[in-house]
Amino acid sequence: LAMAALTKAVALAPDKWIPGSTPDPLIRKQNGHVGKPLSRLDGPLKVAGQARFSAEVALPNMAYAAIVHADTPKGRIASLDTAAAEAVPGVVLVMTHRNAPRMNPMPVFMSAAKAAGPDALPILQDDRIHWSGQPVAVVVAETQEIADEAAGLIAATFKEEPAVTAFAAARAKGTQQGSFMAQPLRNEIGDAEKTLAAAHFRIDARYTTPRHNHNAIELHALTCEWQDDGVLRIHDTTQMVAQEAWTIGRVFGLSEDKVVVTSPFVGGGFGGKGLWQHQACAAAAAKLAKRPVRLMLSRESVYRIVGGRAPTDQRVALGATAEGKLTALIHTGLTAKSPASPMPEPFILPTRSAYAAETMLLDVKTVEIESLSNTFMRAPGEAVGTFALECAIDELAEVAGIDPIELRLRNEPEKDPVSGLPFSGRHLDAAYRMAAEKFGWDRRSPTPRAQREGEWWVGMGCATGTYPYYRMPGGAARITLTAEGAKIDIAAHEMGMGTATAATQVAADRLGLSPEAIAFNYGDSTLPGTVMAGGSQQTASIGASIVAAHRALVAELVKLAGNDSPIAGAKPDELSCRDAGLCRADDEAAYESYASILARANRPSVSAEASPPLPLEMMHWSMHSHAAMFAEVRVNAVTGEVRVSRFLGSFDCGRILNPKTAASQFRGGIIMGLGLALMEETQFDERKGRVMNASLAEYHLPVHLDVPDIEVIWTDIPDPHTPMGARGIGEIGITGTGAAVANAIYNAIGKRVRDLPITLDKLL
Numbered sequence: 176l177a178m179a180a181l182t183k184a185v186a187l188a189p190d191k192w193i194p195g196s197t198p199d200p201l202i203r204k205q206n207g208h209v210g211k212p213l214s215r216l217d218g219p220l221k222v223a224g225q226a227r228f229s230a231e232v233a234l235p236n237m238a239y240a241a242i243v244h245a246d247t248p249k250g251r252i253a254s255l256d257t258a259a260a261e262a263v264p265g266v267v268l269v270m271t272h273r274n275a276p277r278m279n280p281m282p283v284f285m286s287a288a289k290a291a292g293p294d295a296l297p298i299l300q301d302d303r304i305h306w307s308g309q310p311v312a313v314v315v316a317e318t319q320e321i322a323d324e325a326a327g328l329i330a331a332t333f334k335e336e337p338a339v340t341a342f343a344a345a346r347a348k349g350t351q352q353g354s355f356m357a358q359p360l361r362n363e364i365g366d367a368e369k370t371l372a373a374a375h376f377r378i379d380a381r382y383t384t385p386r387h388n389h390n391a392i393e394l395h396a397l398t399c400e401w402q403d404d405g406v407l408r409i410h411d412t413t414q415m416v417a418q419e420a421w422t423i424g425r426v427f428g429l430s431e432d433k434v435v436v437t438s439p440f441v442g443g444g445f446g447g448k449g450l451w452q453h454q455a456c457a458a459a460a461a462k463l464a465k466r467p468v469r470l471m472l473s474r475e476s477v478y479r480i481v482g483g484r485a486p487t488d489q490r491v492a493l494g495a496t497a498e499g500k501l502t503a504l505i506h507t508g509l510t511a512k513s514p515a516s517p518m519p520e521p522f523i524l525p526t527r528s529a530y531a532a533e534t535m536l537l538d539v540k541t542v543e544i545e546s547l548s549n550t551f552m553r554a555p556g557e558a559v560g561t562f563a564l565e566c567a568i569d570e571l572a573e574v575a576g577i578d579p580i581e582l583r584l585r586n587e588p589e590k591d592p593v594s595g596l597p598f599s600g601r602h603l604d605a606a607y608r609m610a611a612e613k614f615g616w617d618r619r620s621p622t623p624r625a626q627r628e629g630e631w632w633v634g635m636g637c638a639t640g641t642y643p644y645y646r647m648p649g650g651a652a653r654i655t656l657t658a659e660g661a662k663i664d665i666a667a668h669e670m671g672m673g674t675a676t677a678a679t680q681v682a683a684d685r686l687g688l689s690p691e692a693i694a695f696n697y698g699d700s701t702l703p704g705t706v707m708a709g710g711s712q713q714t715a716s717i718g719a720s721i722v723a724a725h726r727a728l729v730a731e732l733v734k735l736a737g738n739d740s741p742i743a744g745a746k747p748d749e750l751s752c753r754d755a756g757l758c759r760a761d762d763e764a765a766y767e768s769y770a771s772i773l774a775r776a777n778r779p780s781v782s783a784e785a786s787p788p789l790p791l792e793m794m795h796w797s798m799h800s801h802a803a804m805f806a807e808v809r810v811n812a813v814t815g816e817v818r819v820s821r822f823l824g825s826f827d828c829g830r831i832l833n834p835k836t837a838a839s840q841f842r843g844g845i846i847m848g849l850g851l852a853l854m855e856e857t858q859f860d861e862r863k864g865r866v867m868n869a870s871l872a873e874y875h876l877p878v879h880l881d882v883p884d885i886e887v888i889w890t891d892i893p894d895p896h897t898p899m900g901a902r903g904i905g906e907i908g909i910t911g912t913g914a915a916v917a918n919a920i921y922n923a924i925g926k927r928v929r930d931l932p933i934t935l936d937k938l939l
């Protein structure tokens with residue numbers, strides 16, 4: 176939808192201003208805040224325990240909810256006995272499909288501008304079961320303990336219907352063309368199969384990756400209330416306040432101004448903190464109980480209700496000349512999705528712009544498995560797509576006898592091989608060179624089993640990480656200026672990644688104010704803007720909105736300044752901001768402070784709201800962040816245990832707005848990548864379509880002892896075509912990391928594992 180809107184806009188206005196295409200006059204004067212390692216502004220509140228998360232909002236007369244799940248993948252409720260639960264003292268009510276208020280299905284993500292539903296399945300409206308884990312009852316009680324106890328007393332039986340829950344059975348039923356953001360996941364350049372068959376060197380391999388579940392440390396939780404003024408107020412933990420307000424409004428037949436969603440703190444999201452059935456269930460329960468309700472999912476309920484990454488079965492085949500130039504690049508395969516989910520795992524996305532191959536065949540097919548709807552999970556597509564692609568490149572390097580870095584650099588494309596567009600900025604070669612030197616790549620033996628320390632084989636590997644630059648249209652911002660400072664209002668999100676801090680730095684630079692003089696307000700659906708935290712694009716989108724609002728504000732200030740000001744009559748483009756005021760760009764002495772302008776105009780404040788131009792830059796350039804990932808691993812010769820002993824990520828993501836928060840983002844992504852490589856795996860019961868390891872005890876994630884010191888470096892070369900010169904940094908850390916670890920394991924012991932996670936049983 177967004178792409179269709181963009182295409183139309185470009186056709187209508189090909190010459191319109193494109194962010195970054197010309198220097199922005201209002202930022203000629205740099206005030207030195209961007210690029211500083213400012214500590215997170217939300218840090219002290221969190222350390223002191225004063226940050227109030229959504230499950231900590233206390234409302235008068237509040238009740239607590241717990242959910243009962245179906246444990247069959249498809250069928251009907253045969254019996255649902257709630258009497259024992261209702262008899263527990265302190266139980267307020269039990270809500271099932273028999274007494275739930277009327278709820279419309281959620282408009283599905285991409286079906287409308289602010290639609291954010293994971294699927295359009297009914298929510299407690301009938302006796303049909305669509306996935307194992309579907310809510311069938313919600314208990315509301317005076318305390319959480321009573322709600323949990325009563326939920327355990329609800330006896331449900333199901334009349335099962337035949338369901339496709341195994342990958343092989345789903346494949347036998349037939350495959351469909353995968354698509355992502357309304358674009359088919361298929362690209363073809365020349366005849367890749369024929370070219371492959373004739374290639375001097377070739378590899379052809381199959382890589383498989385499992386399901387992954389979302390495990391943000393903060394559980395999904397909301398506290399909600401139907402206020403006397405008819406407003407449904409939801410305190411939630413979400414990556415999309417504006418979209419949630421609109422979509423929940425549709426569920427209850429309310430206009431979006433009758434739903435207010437606030438989300439000041441989010442304890443991790445990664446794509447999982449979107450809309451699921453639990454928000455609608457809690458709001459419905461509050462309506463039925465006529466009381467505020469808090470619903471915090473148990474960890475198990477998160478596994479049952481919140482979708483994750485779908486499994487993939489990928490083929491990568493590479494053909495190359497004797498010199499290692501790629502002639503054929505084939506990346507195809509299958510992913511599973513639920514019948515109701517619009518979201519396949521788009522694993523070919525990173526391959527589209529990765530290498531200059533003469534011929535290409537990229538294709539994602541999907542099969543349907545009756546299960547919980549899958550969704551976005553940090554770098555959907557790229558996280559597992561780069562595992563397959565970058566392992567294959569390593570395999571080709573060995574076959575061709577070429578150093579893996581050299582092989583990659585020989586195949587650097589000059590322009591995007593699929594779209595034909597020039598790159599907005601691509602310095603992967605620089606990222607590799609600086610990383611190779613720092614990591615000591617010259618100490619690596621190209622031959623496996625060359626280095627051993629006691630029981631441990633030691634190996635090194637590298638891989639390319641990549642994630643696209645995106646910017647979402649529609650993100651207005653409002654700036655309100657007083658003599659004391661400025662307030663920025665935008666319905667954005669802070670999930671702990673430093674968004675509010677970086678945005679404050681950007682605003683400080685533009686306004687010529689100190690960061691302390693700026694209040695950045697976000698996480699509230701009543702604020703302007705519709706930007707969601709996702710796709711590693713929030714910071715660029717916020718930045719573009721601040722730029723737009725600031726330009727409008729400067730125009731207002733010039734009007735207020737009038738004829739007696741040193742800046743009288745100036746056009747906004749002829750002005751700079753410094754020292755809490757405006758000056759002429761070509762004459763810094765011609766200056767007037769904001770306080771003086773406001774005082775003379777007899778105004779306490781001035782405010783401006785504006786939206787940035789459509790993200791046309793995405794139509795003109797191929798825009799991607801890149802990284803060179805380096806791993807050193809030790810593999811125990813006796814037990815097969817793997818230890819990552821060193822890791823270095825070298826990033827080319829444009830200008831780094833805040834090195835402190837950026838380093839943390841990069842490291843966090845890499846840690847998630849280590850989990851992807853070695854541990855994470857949803858154990859999915861293919862007979863019953865049920866997640867078997869629905870707890871952090873059995874779903875393995877890296878803990879402190881699994882994580883070495885991770886060094887992160889970056890090129891810091893501004894992208895001339897993005898707002899602020901920055902590209903995304905939130906998701907790229909998880910990309911390339913899995914392949915770097917797998918390639919290092921191969922280098923250590925000469926064993927190639929193409930099936931994630933690389934657990935010790937696969938190495939013995």
Ligand code: MOS
Nearest residue numbers: 445446553709710
């Ligand atoms: Mo991310 S998977 O776009 O939150």
